[in-house]
Amino acid sequence: MAVFDGFEPVIGLEVHAQLQTDSKIFCGCRVQYGAEPNSLTCPVCLGLPGALPVLNQRAVEYALRVILAVGGTVRQRSVFARKNYFYPDLPKGYQISQFDKPIGEGGGISFTLEDGSEKTVGLIRIHLEEDAGKSLHPESGEPYTQVDLNRCGTPLIEIVSQPDIHAPEEAYAYLVKLKQLLQYLEVCTGDMEKGHLRCDANVSVRPQGASELGTRTELKNLNSFKHVEKALRFEIERQVGLLTSGSVVEQATLLWNEKTGAAEMMRTKEESHDYRYFPEPDLVNLVVDDAWINDITGAMPELPDRKAARFISEYGIREYDAGVLTDSRPLADYFEAVMAGFDDGQAAANWISTELLASVKESESDIADYPVRPPMIADLLKRIKSGEISGKIAKEVFAEMAATGKEPAAIIKEKGLVQISDESQLEPIIDSILNAHPDNVEKYKSGKTKVFGFFVGQVMKETRGQANPKVVNDLLKRKLDG
Amino acid sequence: MSDYKTISATQIADDVREGRGSAVDFTSKALKLAATEGRELNAFITLCEEKALRQAAAIDQMSPELRAKLPLAGVPIALKDNISYTDYPMTCGSHILDGYIPPFDATVVTRLIEAGAVIIGKTNMDEFAMGSSNENSYFGPVKNPVDRSRAPGGSSGGSAAVVAQGIVPLSLGSETGGSVRQPAAFCGLFGLKPTYGAVSRFGLTAFASSTDQISPFARSAEDLALLYRVVAGWDENDSTSVAYDHPDYASVLELDRKLKIGLPKEYFAEGIDADVAATIDRARQALESAGHTISDVSLPLTNKAIPTYYVIASAEASANLARFDGVRYGLRESNDRSLEAMYSDTRESGFGPEVKRRIMLGTYALSSGYYDAYYNKASQVRELMRQEFEQSFKSVDLLLSPTSPTPAFKLGEKIDDPLAMYLSDVYTAPASLAGVPAISIPYGESSDGLPIGVQCIAASFGESLLFQIANHLVPRA
């Protein structure tokens, strides 16, 4: 628990996760990011008069997966409701959501904090709803706003946590764990930058040790992992500042501005919306029976802990590496794809968790669309194992693969990087080096065997690192000791 | 032409199927009448001449084998202008949909066309189906064909007038709280409000989604049954539609048993017109002498129906009409000022006073602090009313009542008194809230020669019995 000037923060998070279904929640339109504006629309998601919603069963299944995975309770008969407000990117003038009878309640998310302690954040509810479209405000100051309704009707689940979070770092860890879970459940990409995961927070502070809650504010637009902690710290400090200066916190909604690094007042309590929720008469109650729940439970994807255990037993890798590799679903998938073409699990784990991850991080890309694909890594690893190239050369080849996306074989051939293991090729080189350095040969023979490394270095330099180190060692020993 | 104005849809379809009559010929007659008499009544908002003639020609050119399968072969029909039909404007009787042309057909339209019906036009209506006199239309009131100084009823006034005038033998209106039964009574027609969920709402502009049903008008029980069979049925595009094995209603019109019929005493309270009361009495006597058993029953919640209906329908309407905001289609005002100004000016000039009144009423009923007292309470009463009907159908087969407290009133008579107007739904709103089917049967006239309607209400999916009782009370000429 973090303490700010004697105050304890109390934070609850509301996370909207976009479900990765093929089609929208109430119509057959495709869900796709970055398509031509308004190309993925139909009378239903455009809110044309007379169009009616029909619930996408796949979206329900995805919501059920999440509810069951977090240990929540599925409501057997849940109700959709209309949330009424006017906005140009909301074609019907209401959003179909769930209100007092959500599909899921309870459960929790457990995670490990930096200091190694375990923490569980309880969940209040998980409900299904449709996304709105997007308003595009032109940068150049044109006096109009454009609306893209492609996103309109994309299925979302809203996951509302209990106010169990007491530090910005805990909020971050909660989100990381939630993203991992959603990815593992194959229900959401977890991509915050693309808006597939969006976060709002309810924040209040209270004197340390107090049990009563302070006045809370709603902080919106925490839309990147980088900014969640920063925004929460900003708001906590703002509230503590108000209270320590004898002022009060007012109930309000604030909008986090990434550019200015500050939260801006959006509306006060007086200006708050009355959404006038009421049951959606165009949809019947959503009934989930035991058979459906059993189907979902039976087909639940493998979650991180079980996957790590399987990696250890199936591929013989160390527990630590299994933890690293199962940290994110795309990374675990990458590892398994490499293992489809290679047989040394630990060698693959070593390479992926060091070279590959460093390179992915450096290029600020995502493992899922990193140019070096798993079969290429498997190919590279096989070449190291067979002795065709050394580990050192392999790093050079890999750098080239990452930069160009070319296959290892092409790079090795182009650059002439094949390892030299042929003694008849290495012997003349070694001989000429020994001849050129009689003083060092003398030192070695007088017992100063440390100079052995000097000779190895010279051979490597001469062969541009392509000499097989083991063959070089053997040859040198034979010549110097003989 | 005079033959055409009284011919049944059943007869037209027979003639066209057998090649004795041509769909183009019937359609041309309908279009001609629509352009003359229809215009005088102000019954149409749009005529669909080009597509109608094309559809009719296609039916005439069809092979006899294919044509023989069309239950409505070449039958001209009119649609209330809140039902989506591609290529022609849909106005819902409002200014706010200016220029809007639906890009998709309502499910009922698809079914009509597949059945061989020919859509000749879109009919005038109270704006967004809100009204009981058709005076709330942006396009002006419709005149009652029986007496042009009187209202045809509403909100489906145009669809009632065109059938009563003989322009088409069939039409579709829509019901929310009596919008087909009451105009049927006012114009001397048969009008059915189907079981909720029996007819797909896909393509029907929503007023109150939980009671809206597309509903047919006809000049005989047989024609009504014929049209209902075509439009009824489950639809994957409407989650509230119900799968039900509909019989061929028109072929089972004979009532082959003695019925137990209940007279709900609450429907005969104050405010009922003497001629209307006398008509019900005659119907009662006719049924009794035919061997049916009539008994008094009580539905105590009837007097809660009007407030309950207006709270629920207005609440749903306040959300359903939020989409008319000037952003994507229809009217847009004050585009150069601000978003707020665009919204409020568009809705200010786009909606008429009755629509605004109901949006405000509904918004209020749903707002924080009032939700429990209004919307929630009304929903509870509604559930009790449903149970009350269910209970009564354990002891009787049908309920018999007037359709409307009075025959057609004068245009202008009630337009400044919303409450009096709302009370004309007093006998129709209960079945709408309960979701059960009800029919209005033209049964005699008032001393002024105005038609009077008798209403029969059945249990859910009791339409077959409703067609039979209608055919029994008013046998085919």
Ligand SMILES: [Zn+2]
């Ligand atoms: Zn769509």
